[in-house]
Amino acid sequence: MNEKYKILFDPIKIGPVTSKNRFYQVPHCTGMGWQRPNMLASMREVKAEGGWGVVNTEYCSIHPSSDDLPHAYASLWDKSDIKAHHKMTTKVHNHGALAGVELWYSGANASSQYTRLAPLDVNSRPNLKGLPFQSRKMDKQDFSDLRRWFKQAAIRAREAEFDIIYAYANHSYLLHNFQRSDINDRNDAYGGNTKGRSKFLKEIIEILKEEAGSQMGVAIRFSPDEDNQNDPNETLDFFNEISEMPDLWDLTPSNWDIELGSSRFTDEGDNLQFIDHIKKITTKPVVAVGRFTSVDAMVSIIKKELVDIIGAARPSIADPFLPKKIEEDRIEDIRECIGCNICYTGDQLGVPIRCTQNPTMGEEWRRGWHPEILPPKKTNDSILVIGCGPSGLEAAHSLGKRDFTVLAAEAKNTTGGRVVSESNLPSLNAWIRVKDYREQQFLKLPNVDIFLNSKMNVKDIIDSEVEHVVFATGSDWRSDGFGRSNTRPIKHLLENTNVFNPDDIMKGDLPSGNVVVFDDDYYYLAPIISEMLQKKGCKVTYVTTSSVVCEFGNYTSEQYNYQKSLLNSGVKLIFSKNILSYSDKEIELSCMYSNKISTINADALVMITSRLPNDSLYYELCNEYDTRSKFKSVKRIGDCLAPATIASAIYDGRKYAMELQDEFSENYLFKRDSNLNI
Numbered sequence: 001m002n003e004k005y006k007i008l009f010d011p012i013k014i015g016p017v018t019s020k021n022r023f024y025q026v027p028h029c030t031g032m033g034w035q036r037p038n039m040l041a042s043m044r045e046v047k048a049e050g051g052w053g054v055v056n057t058e059y060c061s062i063h064p065s066s067d068d069l070p071h072a073y074a075s076l077w078d079k080s081d082i083k084a085h086h087k088m089t090t091k092v093h094n095h096g097a098l099a100g101v102e103l104w105y106s107g108a109n110a111s112s113q114y115t116r117l118a119p120l121d122v123n124s125r126p127n128l129k130g131l132p133f134q135s136r137k138m139d140k141q142d143f144s145d146l147r148r149w150f151k152q153a154a155i156r157a158r159e160a161e162f163d164i165i166y167a168y169a170n171h172s173y174l175l176h177n178f179q180r181s182d183i184n185d186r187n188d189a190y191g192g193n194t195k196g197r198s199k200f201l202k203e204i205i206e207i208l209k210e211e212a213g214s215q216m217g218v219a220i221r222f223s224p225d226e227d228n229q230n231d232p233n234e235t236l237d238f239f240n241e242i243s244e245m246p247d248l249w250d251l252t253p254s255n256w257d258i259e260l261g262s263s264r265f266t267d268e269g270d271n272l273q274f275i276d277h278i279k280k281i282t283t284k285p286v287v288a289v290g291r292f293t294s295v296d297a298m299v300s301i302i303k304k305e306l307v308d309i310i311g312a313a314r315p316s317i318a319d320p321f322l323p324k325k326i327e328e329d330r331i332e333d334i335r336e337c338i339g340c341n342i343c344y345t346g347d348q349l350g351v352p353i354r355c356t357q358n359p360t361m362g363e364e365w366r367r368g369w370h371p372e373i374l375p376p377k378k379t380n381d382s383i384l385v386i387g388c389g390p391s392g393l394e395a396a397h398s399l400g401k402r403d404f405t406v407l408a409a410e411a412k413n414t415t416g417g418r419v420v421s422e423s424n425l426p427s428l429n430a431w432i433r434v435k436d437y438r439e440q441q442f443l444k445l446p447n448v449d450i451f452l453n454s455k456m457n458v459k460d461i462i463d464s465e466v467e468h469v470v471f472a473t474g475s476d477w478r479s480d481g482f483g484r485s486n487t488r489p490i491k492h493l494l495e496n497t498n499v500f501n502p503d504d505i506m507k508g509d510l511p512s513g514n515v516v517v518f519d520d521d522y523y524y525l526a527p528i529i530s531e532m533l534q535k536k537g538c539k540v541t542y543v544t545t546s547s548v549v550c551e552f553g554n555y556t557s558e559q560y561n562y563q564k565s566l567l568n569s570g571v572k573l574i575f576s577k578n579i580l581s582y583s584d585k586e587i588e589l590s591c592m593y594s595n596k597i598s599t600i601n602a603d604a605l606v607m608i609t610s611r612l613p614n615d616s617l618y619y620e621l622c623n624e625y626d627t628r629s630k631f632k633s634v635k636r637i638g639d640c641l642a643p644a645t646i647a648s649a650i651y652d653g654r655k656y657a658m659e660l661q662d663e664f665s666e667n668y669l670f671k672r673d674s675n676l677n678i
């Protein structure tokens, strides 16, 4: 191991237990929760195998009145939960790591849609998710019940053989709400001054400590930077009340959009500025997050004594083997998180987690995929990959690791496809890591040959004499208006020379003057292009058929930031309007609700609506030849098959490579996980 990274592998005491190193997978959801215990246990096992000293669960409900479905959460309600968690702790322990559980009681932030129980909270408040109900104000009996529920959950955690047990006291959940003077309006012993507001958390910590005994360390997840205009020292005063009580502090900023900031809006380590004052106040070890992937940055913040332990959610998702690669001096093999937050969509949509950089995330149990180990090939077949965008790169990379002979042809003078053009847009530069990681891996794969500037035709494909051909030729943005809202191209739109699409913009062909950006796509490109054009001197109006900017950003925790950023940049916003026509500089709009027609003037129109797969060469080949007599298989993957996210394209590349002449994972949908299987 490189001498300068040795400090990262110091053992760290967390109360009665010891982590073998300073790598700590903080609690993170997976879209699996109590419903999919086998998928969950296998996923956490891979992290432990990859060298993380501590591997935590996601938020883990202590009682049915803390219910968040459809957002999947763990639970410790009964014996079956103990059994399910024991599966995970055993697998984690098998690799020498500690297993932690984040005990969670929600309060007004719970959905309560599954159990239909009114959540208890400091007071009766409207539900924070916007659902039409309020929480129930805790009375004397409720305090006693909650103490009992925490105690029972702690006992179950001990039986499940956890090593670390959490009081989850931030993110606007119950234990956090007691802390905040702007929320806690109680005038009994649990409200009023700092002592009153900290009383309940102190009681819970004491209960957890008692049940933890010598088996478990007690951690608190806490945000030490609450904004409070009345009393700027409020959080610090609160912290001072309990600073020595737990065995570990897990600190995050109070603003979720910063804590979970995507790389578009936050940089690695940005979180530290909100918590770096705490280490001086407590003698207990401190863990903090910051989308850390730079090993030198990790060493530096430990040496500067800002933190004791490196916390990571996303870096551990993108590369479960990050610690091991550092330990084995294989820094170049680290698959760095790109900060796109696609991993968060699983939790938000109630489906298993996924990751752009790590296509195996969530597939460890049901498909048997492993992030580092791929099954060897069974025959000496060779494969021609046409197109080296994200899906082609991943297919070539994974096939290469299976030891196949791979020829990969790219028409352009560089690999990466859309990743290259999109990462050149403002603040998306971290996305180039998708290409960088895979290109780095090719250096170790002599069986993969990449041919740049190699536009293929049907004859080239036939002459290649390979057994398998896979088309990964991507897609092109349409300019004709076809999309979600217009099921046919808009008449005469393409006759207008002032109509652009994202490909034009990314190639540097930019409009000027009064520009309308039309967003029927609902993701990041339209707001980014709008803001970029505004900054370049255009007067931009953003028109969308949606009622918000970047609607899909609701699932990646980016919607708020995208809308705020557009507003701050001076772009004019028009919501819930479709475009009917554009001629003589006049754009005709129709209200999505009333169908009322209005007009605006524009020198140019950027249409961000949908894409067309680049599949003409595929059809040419299939039409000219009986491909079954020439090849063992001819397939399409990624955007060339069905345009989607970069994460989907990479997943498709991996899937193709794993399923090639292997029944290894084809029937995964029949391996459905449920908590009846444990």
Ligand SMILES: Cc1cc2nc3c(=O)[nH]c(=O)nc-3n(C[C@H](O)[C@H](O)[C@H](O)COP(=O)(O)O)c2cc1C
Pocket: 026, 027, 028, 029, 030, 057, 058, 059, 102, 171, 221, 252, 259, 260, 289, 290, 291, 292, 311, 312, 313, 314, 315, 343, 344, 345, 347
């Ligand atoms: C997919 C996902 C799910 C998360 N779920 C939880 C959770 O259940 N409990 C929690 O305290 N934090 C949760 N977080 C926040 C992380 O613990 C962490 O604070 C945040 O991701 C910033 O760390 P990072 O930059 O290392 O990702 C989640 C984060 C992600 C990416």
Ligand code: SF4
Pocket: 313, 314, 315, 317, 318, 336, 337, 338, 339, 340, 341, 342, 343, 344, 354, 355, 356, 357, 358
């Ligand atoms: S989905 Fe994106 S943000 Fe999440 S871990 Fe993977 S690369 Fe990082």
